[in-house]
Amino acid sequence: MKLNIILGLIIVSSLLIGCVGTDPEITTFNPYKGSDGITMELLNNAPPKEVYEQDSFNIVVKLHNQGAYDVVSNPKDSSKNEYAYFRIIYDNFYFEMADPNAQAQTVYKQELTGKDPFDHYGQFELQDFLLKSKTIVGQRESPTTKILFNLCFPYNTLLTEDVCLDRDPFGLDIRDKPCTAKPITLRSQGAPIAITKIDPRMPTKVAVDDKGNNITLVAPTFAITLKNVGGGNVIMKLDNKIDDQCVVKNTDQKYWGKIKVSARLGNKNLTCTPENVSFNNREAVTNCRLQPKSGDVDKNGFMPILQVSQPDILIINTSYVYTISEGRDIKINRGTTLP
Amino acid sequence: MAEDEEGLGAKVKARMKDYAKQKWENSKQRASDYKDEKIANTKERAQNAKESVKAVPGKAYRATKHTANQVYDAAWQGTKNALNAAPSAVGSGIKTGAKAMFGSSYKIFFWLALGWHLFDALWMGFDRGGAGYGITLAIYTIFAVWAWFIFDHHGFMDSLKALMLYFFISAICIFAPLSRMLFPSAQAVFLGLSIPELLHLILFFVPVWAVYIGSSFQYGGMKLLRFIWFFAIVGTLIFFIFSSNAWEDLPGAPASKVPLGKFTDRIAEGLSGFIESLRKLPNQVVTRIHNITIGPTYQAEVEQNRGKQLGVYLESVEAIPRTINVGERVDLRATIIAKSFVNNTKVTNKCRLTNSYFTYPGYTDDRFGKFTLAKYETRIISCFFPGTQTEKINISRPTSIKAEMISTFEFETWGYVTYSFISRELYQNTLSQQKDANKEYGLDKYPEAVYTDGPVKLGLIDPSSPLQLPWSLTDNVENDPLLPDFGITIRNKDPFGRVVNITDIQFIIPKPLTIDETSCLPNVVKFNPVITDDQENNVYTLKDDINFERKTDYITVRCFMHLEKGNEGINTLLQDGGVALATLAVKTKYTYELARSTTIKVNPEDTR
Numbered sequence: 001m002k003l004n005i006i007l008g009l010i011i012v013s014s015l016l017i018g019c020v021g022t023d024p025e026i027t028t029f030n031p032y033k034g035s036d037g038i039t040m041e042l043l044n045n046a047p048p049k050e051v052y053e054q055d056s057f058n059i060v061v062k063l064h065n066q067g068a069y070d071v072v073s074n075p076k077d078s079s080k081n082e083y084a085y086f087r088i089i090y091d092n093f094y095f096e097m098a099d100p101n102a103q104a105q106t107v108y109k110q111e112l113t114g115k116d117p118f119d120h121y122g123q124f125e126l127q128d129f130l131l132k133s134k135t136i137v138g139q140r141e142s143p144t145t146k147i148l149f150n151l152c153f154p155y156n157t158l159l160t161e162d163v164c165l166d167r168d169p170f171g172l173d174i175r176d177k178p179c180t181a182k183p184i185t186l187r188s189q190g191a192p193i194a195i196t197k198i199d200p201r202m203p204t205k206v207a208v209d210d211k212g213n214n215i216t217l218v219a220p221t222f223a224i225t226l227k228n229v230g231g232g233n234v235i236m237k238l239d240n241k242i243d244d245q246c247v248v249k250n251t252d253q254k255y256w257g258k259i260k261v262s263a264r265l266g267n268k269n270l271t272c273t274p275e276n277v278s279f280n281n282r283e284a285v286t287n288c289r290l291q292p293k294s295g296d297v298d299k300n301g302f303m304p305i306l307q308v309s310q311p312d313i314l315i316i317n318t319s320y321v322y323t324i325s326e327g328r329d330i331k332i333n334r335g336t337t338l339p
Numbered sequence: 340m341a342e343d344e345e346g347l348g349a350k351v352k353a354r355m356k357d358y359a360k361q362k363w364e365n366s367k368q369r370a371s372d373y374k375d376e377k378i379a380n381t382k383e384r385a386q387n388a389k390e391s392v393k394a395v396p397g398k399a400y401r402a403t404k405h406t407a408n409q410v411y412d413a414a415w416q417g418t419k420n421a422l423n424a425a426p427s428a429v430g431s432g433i434k435t436g437a438k439a440m441f442g443s444s445y446k447i448f449f450w451l452a453l454g455w456h457l458f459d460a461l462w463m464g465f466d467r468g469g470a471g472y473g474i475t476l477a478i479y480t481i482f483a484v485w486a487w488f489i490f491d492h493h494g495f496m497d498s499l500k501a502l503m504l505y506f507f508i509s510a511i512c513i514f515a516p517l518s519r520m521l522f523p524s525a526q527a528v529f530l531g532l533s534i535p536e537l538l539h540l541i542l543f544f545v546p547v548w549a550v551y552i553g554s555s556f557q558y559g560g561m562k563l564l565r566f567i568w569f570f571a572i573v574g575t576l577i578f579f580i581f582s583s584n585a586w587e588d589l590p591g592a593p594a595s596k597v598p599l600g601k602f603t604d605r606i607a608e609g610l611s612g613f614i615e616s617l618r619k620l621p622n623q624v625v626t627r628i629h630n631i632t633i634g635p636t637y638q639a640e641v642e643q644n645r646g647k648q649l650g651v652y653l654e655s656v657e658a659i660p661r662t663i664n665v666g667e668r669v670d671l672r673a674t675i676i677a678k679s680f681v682n683n684t685k686v687t688n689k690c691r692l693t694n695s696y697f698t699y700p701g702y703t704d705d706r707f708g709k710f711t712l713a714k715y716e717t718r719i720i721s722c723f724f725p726g727t728q729t730e731k732i733n734i735s736r737p738t739s740i741k742a743e744m745i746s747t748f749e750f751e752t753w754g755y756v757t758y759s760f761i762s763r764e765l766y767q768n769t770l771s772q773q774k775d776a777n778k779e780y781g782l783d784k785y786p787e788a789v790y791t792d793g794p795v796k797l798g799l800i801d802p803s804s805p806l807q808l809p810w811s812l813t814d815n816v817e818n819d820p821l822l823p824d825f826g827i828t829i830r831n832k833d834p835f836g837r838v839v840n841i842t843d844i845q846f847i848i849p850k851p852l853t854i855d856e857t858s859c860l861p862n863v864v865k866f867n868p869v870i871t872d873d874q875e876n877n878v879y880t881l882k883d884d885i886n887f888e889r890k891t892d893y894i895t896v897r898c899f900m901h902l903e904k905g906n907e908g909i910n911t912l913l914q915d916g917g918v919a920l921a922t923l924a925v926k927t928k929y930t931y932e933l934a935r936s937t938t939i940k941v942n943p944e945d946t947r
Contacts (some may be wrong), residue, residue, distance in 0.1 A: 087915065087916045089914075089916050089918055089919065089920065090920065091757065091920040091921065091922055092849060092875055092921075093757075093849060093921070093922035093924070094922070107915065136680075137753075137847070137924060138680075138681065138751070138753035138755075138791065138924060138926060139649060139679065139680045139681055139751060139752065139753045139791035139793075140642060140680075140753060140755060140789070140791060141642060141644050141645065141649075141680065141791075142642075142645075143755065143789075145757070145920070145922070146781060146782070146783075146920060148780060148781055148782075148916075148918055148920070150916050150918070228772070233768060233769060233772065233774070233779070234772075235768075246915075247915040251764070253764045253767065253768070256764060256765075256767070256768030256771070257768050257771050257772050279772055280772075280773075281772075281773045282772065282773070325779055325780045325781065325918075326781055327780065327781020327782065328781070334680065337645060338645075338646065338647075338678055338680070338714060338715040339646045339647065339715060
């Protein structure tokens, strides 16, 4: 009897376990995270810390797109002609290119795709430069000099965030509502310029429609805070001029330290003021609101809203050119030493 | 009645007179007796003292002998006991010593503080830049906190005051070495050391934390410190005086007499140099004030070489024999060392005997008179004064005179300074984002100026108005871009030598930088360069017209720089990256005379 009960329990348990099972957890990779765009990393000992005079040595740099934006060119679209530019700057008194035909300041350009759901790492490339130390002039025994590295690339920060068009921002209506407009704090979006805060304001007013009914209008305004988190410098991106913009002398001073911000609320365009935002102490703020006289938006930027608060999608897009610099010291030793 | 009164008065007067006279006689007698007695006593005492003194040597001798016997006996007994007990005594001595040295937290702290001070002084050289600053800051902060835990305090306020004191002590240890930067290192003031070098020496001998801790605990604290200081001071003096081959035994030199002679020579030389520096000081101050109105004096750091520093050195000057009679021959020997990366060094030698009244030249043979030293070579040179020269010395008593070896040679000293340039637009953009352009682009804030060692110092930076880098340039102005000026100061370094003349000064300026020859502000140098052109540099060579007067002791040349082709030159310099590095070099070639001396004792006649 007992044996039968035990067997019965085992069979029932097996059936139950077999039927219930566990669904594997499905995770999706979000490439819009992190504060790096394209990074440059010099490999160990390339350049070395010490070289001898008349000695050739390698500089090997790894350019890695760790953000979410693809820096690529599209042969069919001339507006999408983008590269990362890498430069080496050195003192001609001590160094020269091992190849006499190379330019004094080497520029190397490279396309790099960013992270996506299928590529969690982002594209990287290694580039090798061969420099040569010159004969030490004069009585100097072991001078130390610098080599500077500069990386310049176009990039884009894209944010898609749920927001709430709240017809009762002050909570006067005691009824439950689907959503509430409140400030949103963010960290990074897989780019060196991050949108760190969205502060919504929802001025509302009541109007009468054609049928004589009262309708609520709302003029959603979003104060967007951007922050330079990549550690480099930013230049406003001008279309079709990326090549030029990574050449310092060709960029007008009025574009330095500024970016252009564009935003949409659902399918409605927002107007941002200022459109060309200046960074101050690595932060910038702009106000974006509905474009007047577009679709159902009136001349003052108000749009009708349903009887209850409704969620919507805010899309913020900003393009810019970003530069990063770094320097390394190299000691040059004489080929022959004296005691 | 009146007559009776008169008679009575006379009687009283007479009686008083007799009384006074008698009193006076008595007093005189007593004084005389007292005087005789005193004299007699004094004479007796003197006689007794005399007798005692005569007896002292004998007593002392007997006492000393007795004491010596006692000491000897005790010592011998003690030695026997010690020899028997030595093995165990050493062991327990070490244990006692270790306990004595490390047996408390004070002592551990003391030895650590002293050890760190020696490490900071000898290994790090009191470096307070870069990583050196961080390490030093951390260590001395730990010391301050550690002291607060170790030492006793009573009450909150006392504890707080003590903590402030400990951090103050640590601050002294950290920042006192920076005082060396306040003084120029160009001028040797004592024993060939400049003020920064003397400060370094003082800092070495004052381990602040160790002093404070050692004075704060009772057992062996002060005695230990005195021992350490005495040993350190004496050891360092011995090291400095005898560090340059002083103990080498030269052929024919009586070994037993060499050390003492070298010691006195070194002291004499050092004092002589110090007095010479003091004598020149007023004139140098006046000259410096005068030259400030004309232009700045430039400075730079000397490059430290591996092993021996670049230059030519005359060492171990020795007279053989050190004592002569008039009319006897004396030989002078020295060691000459040359180290140079660029050229072999041509040397001409001579010698002389000199004092306040006379100077007699010596003779060199062909091997030592003129020769060429390889890039690194040591050679012994010799010179002699025959009897026919020394017999001219006219002295009436034994006299010390100076025997001097003089070497004249050609040498090159080079100076280098690196400037960084940046596009003004790039620079302003960086600043507008509250960023430090130096950190952003990995550039030094001040130019690094270095000169190679030798008997002459070169300066390339004006310390009174230091240039801040990077230097920003823009072509958005009508006028040619403003560039920093470029100047050098050439100064004699060795107090025992002098620059005979400067044969060549060359400025090597990387293109597209140039020098505006019309803007040069010479001190005593006329600027008539012969410009040659290599592919990468503009080279300016000054020949002739170089006047290095002894009274000024240095010369300064300063010129303004320009860019070739004005604003176009900016694009050539900065290219696409907007940042550029440029090293400017200076070569000075000169003839230098170096003298080293020793003293000879000359006797007027054969007094042996």
